[in-house]
Structure formats: structure tokens, C-alpha cells
Amino acid sequence: MRTPIKLLDVVALIVDLPEYNLWRGQVGTVVEILAGGTSFEVEFSDRDGRTYESVGLRPDQIIVLHYEPLMAYPELTAVSA
Incomplete structure (x- = not known):
């Protein structure tokens, strides 16, 4: 199951886009959700925060991209009172 893409998510390209000089593995940030979530504006910045x-x-x-473990089945770990 793929994680839903949200505003400000950190994402990585999984395809090469030579027309933009962007390559698989480059990391960007979702800055806008377009067409009801069928596309996303992604901003790619250098180490100094300048958008290129x-x-x-x-x-x-x-x-x-995720920076901590994801629970595969969070409903199974819920504590019953």
C-alpha cells in the first residue's frame, strides 16, 4: 500500500526527468496539491535552501520518504481499555 501524498511531504523521484535535469533519487518537497490530488507541485532545493x-x-x-518506522497494521497494536 502506498502512503498518501500530502502537502509538505518530502518525496524522492523514482523516474529520470532529463528535460528538467532531475534524476531518480533526487529529493524534493510537495508544495502544492494539484487537480484534486492527481498531481503535485514538487520543489527541489539545494543544500542552502535555494530552489533550483x-x-x-x-x-x-x-x-x-519516511524518517521513522511505519506500523503496518496500527489497528492490531491498539490497547483496549
């Missing part, structure tokens, strides 16, 4: 590209992408072109 901003491009509209489809969900099949990016993957959400």
Missing part, C-alpha cells in the same frame, strides 16, 4: 526546480509530478513519479 519546481515541477508538477504525478504520484507514479514520486515516493514519500
